[in-house]
Structure formats: C-alpha cells, structure tokens
Amino acid sequence: xxxxxxxxxAGLILFFTPIHSVHASDSAFALGTPAPAFELKALDGKxxxxxxxxxxxxxxxFWSTRCAPCTAELPSLNRLYASLRKxxxxxxxVSIDASDKPVRELVQEKDLAFTILMDSEKETxxxxxxxxxxxxxxxxxxxxxIRQTFSxxxxxxxxxxxxxxxxxxxxx
Amino acid sequence: MKKEWLVGFAVILAVALGACASSTFxxxxxxKGYYLGNSSNAAYLMFCESGDLQKILAxxxxxxxxxxxxxxxxxSPERSxxxxxxxxASITPAQRKDLxxxxxxxxxxxxxxxx
Numbered sequence: 001x002x003x004x005x006x007x008x009x010a011g012l013i014l015f016f017t018p019i020h021s022v023h024a025s026d027s028a029f030a031l032g033t034p035a036p037a038f039e040l041k042a043l044d045g046k047x048x049x050x051x052x053x054x055x056x057x058x059x060x061x062f063w064s065t066r067c068a069p070c071t072a073e074l075p076s077l078n079r080l081y082a083s084l085r086k087x088x089x090x091x092x093x094v095s096i097d098a099s100d101k102p103v104r105e106l107v108q109e110k111d112l113a114f115t116i117l118m119d120s121e122k123e124t125x126x127x128x129x130x131x132x133x134x135x136x137x138x139x140x141x142x143x144x145x146i147r148q149t150f151s152x153x154x155x156x157x158x159x160x161x162x163x164x165x166x167x168x169x170x171x172x
Numbered sequence: 173m174k175k176e177w178l179v180g181f182a183v184i185l186a187v188a189l190g191a192c193a194s195s196t197f198x199x200x201x202x203x204k205g206y207y208l209g210n211s212s213n214a215a216y217l218m219f220c221e222s223g224d225l226q227k228i229l230a231x232x233x234x235x236x237x238x239x240x241x242x243x244x245x246x247x248s249p250e251r252s253x254x255x256x257x258x259x260x261a262s263i264t265p266a267q268r269k270d271l272x273x274x275x276x277x278x279x280x281x282x283x284x285x286x287x
Contacts, residue, residue, distance in 0.1 A: 021285055036265070064283075096283070127269040128259050132197045134283050 028071055031147060035060070035140045036128040041093060048092065050144065056090040057168045058140040059156075060137070062125045062133075063093055070135040073153040074110055075126060080156040080165070081114045087169045088142070094119045102133040102137040141168045197260065199280045207246050209253035220247035224278055231274040234267055 026121050035058075039049045050058070054150055061077060063070035074093070081091040095103045107116055119125050129138065133142035139148040154161060198205045199219070206215035219225040225246055229239040238259060245255040260268065272282055 047243060084195045122272060123269065126197075126272050128266075130268060132257055132260065132283075 033146055035138060035144055035146050037127060038124040039112060042120055043107065043116045048115060053143055055142050055160050056088050057142055059091045059137055060098065060140060061093045061135060061137040062131050063135045066105050067134050069086060069153040072157060073135060074112060076156040078112050078114065079082050082092060082167065084169065089165065089169060092113065092117055094124060095121050096120065096125050139165065142170065197283050199275055199282055201280045205254055207249055210257035211251045228278050229276045231271045231277060234270060238263060
C-alpha cells in the first residue's frame with residue numbers, strides 16, 4: 001500500500017513539475033547590472049515603483065497561484081521578511097495571475113505580510129526581466145543593482161540563504 | 173522493504189529532476205502547454221504542423237534572422253530549448269513584448285497553464 005502511494009506520488013510529481021515549475025539556468029541580465037525599472041499596482045491599490053525602494057535591498061519574486069512550487073516557497077519568504085524587514089529588506093512578490101481574486105485569497109490564507117504586486121500582462125515578468133522561470137527571484141541591492149538570481153523554489157529562511165541576503169543589507 | 177526503498181528513491185529522483193530541469197518558457201493553448209524548443213512530437217504538432225509558430229512570428233516586427241532562428245529552434249531537426257532561451261534573453265524588452273503579444277493574439281499564453 002505504502003509502495004503504491006509512493007509510486008503514485010512520484011508519478012504526480014513527474015507529471016506536474018515540468019509544467020508548473022519552469023526553470024532556467026540564467027536570465028537576460030548579468031549579475032551586477034541595474035535592475036530594470038518597474039511600476040506595478042499592489043493589492044492595496046497603491047502603485048509601487050522600483051525607484052521608490054532605493055536604499056532598500058529588494059527580493060523581487062515572480063510567482064503565480066497556479067504554480068505549486070511558487071506557493072510552496074511563500075511561507076519561508078514570509079518568515080524571511082519578518083526577520084529581516086527591520087534591517088532594510090523589502091520583499092515584492094509579483095503575481096502573474098490573470099485576476100487578483102485567487103491572489104487575495106492565497107495572501108489571506110497564508111497571512112503574507114510582504115508587498116504583493118500584480119503583473120497580469122507579464123510586462124515586468126516577461127518583457128522587462130525576461131524571466132523564463134517560475135518562480136524566479138532577483139536579489140536587488142540598495143543601489144538598484146541585481147546581485148543574485150534564484151531560479152525555482154527556495155528555502156528562504158534557511159541560514160545559508162540568510163547569509164546570502166544579509167551581506168547586502170546596510171551594516172548597523 | 174527493498175521495493176519501498178526503490179520507490180522512495182524514485183520520489184526523490186523525481187523531485188531532484190524537476191527542481192534541476194533547465195528549460196525555457198512554456199507556451200500554452202487550450203489547456204495544453206509545451207516548452208518552446210521541446211523535441212516532443214506533441215510540441216511539433218502544436219507549434220509547427222499547425223502553422224501557429226509561423227503565424228506568430230509573422231505577426232511580429234522581429235528581425236528576420238531572429239524569426240528564422242526561433243523557427244529553426246522549434247520546428248527543425250535542430251530543435252533546442254537552450255537556443256530559444258538564448259534568443260529570448262538576447263532580444264530587447266520591446267521585442268519580447270512584441271513576441272508575447274503575438275503569442276497572445278494567436279490564442280497562446282506564456283508560462284501560465286490552466287490546472
């Protein structure tokens with residue numbers, strides 16, 4: 001019985017992973033180049049521009065409610081944000097969902113505290129950032145330069161990941 | 173017991189393969205989606221045999237070399253996800269927008285599949 005369940009799990013993972021978790025080894029941008037500007041609507045109706053976040057380290061995460069690996073990493077991203085927010089970390093999770101309804105529901109369900117932006121037309125995700133992966137995250141330093149890219153889901157609040165991010169936060 | 177270990181290993185392998193798969197974007201239509209540059213017959217039928225990719229590329233202002241490269245990377249024996257990814261990364265934001273809208277105008281969506 002257990003073997004059957006495990007076998008079915010393996011099949012399901014193989015079936016869903018290539019579709020919902022789209023990975024690539026790189027992006028259009030070399031590390032150390034300025035992050036493309038963006039101007040997107042947040043769920044609360046406010047417009048957020050990358051230039052508004054200058055001076056903060058930004059994790060720009062692209063995701064969708066229909067991408068299982070994307071939603072799976074959100075709780076750890078939330079925990080990371082809670083622990084490093086006061087140190088100058090900003091997390092902007094850009095949803096490419098066609099509608100904000102499922103996004104609002106998921107944000108409420110997972111009690112996400114960071115900024116959620118909508119990019120339904122994928123102008124930022126596809127056109128500006130040329131991000132072939134979902135989820136895909138860009139680490140942008142306080143001067144607006146891309147320092148690292150992360151393709152696929154991450155364990156954001158792991159000590160290794162925190163070390164990678166903390167090095168760019170303002171020294172206290 | 174041995175069988176369970178083997179199945180457990182299969183699960184881990186599936187996760188590992190999924191997490192490490194290097195690819196480029198997915199174009200989907202009518203609930204079916206394939207990576208561009210995919211060598212599968214289903215992808216060939218969807219993008220090439222149908223004439224869709226030809227129509228999509230004809231609907232863009234991309235340079236003819238870029239169109240040819242994208243067509244070759246999807247519809248010739250030299251099909252290559254890596255090459256598609258390189259072309260995608262090398263074109264300008266305006267050209268990516270042009271390409272995205274051309275897919276959209278032909279009923280496709282990018283990296284977004286209905287479950």
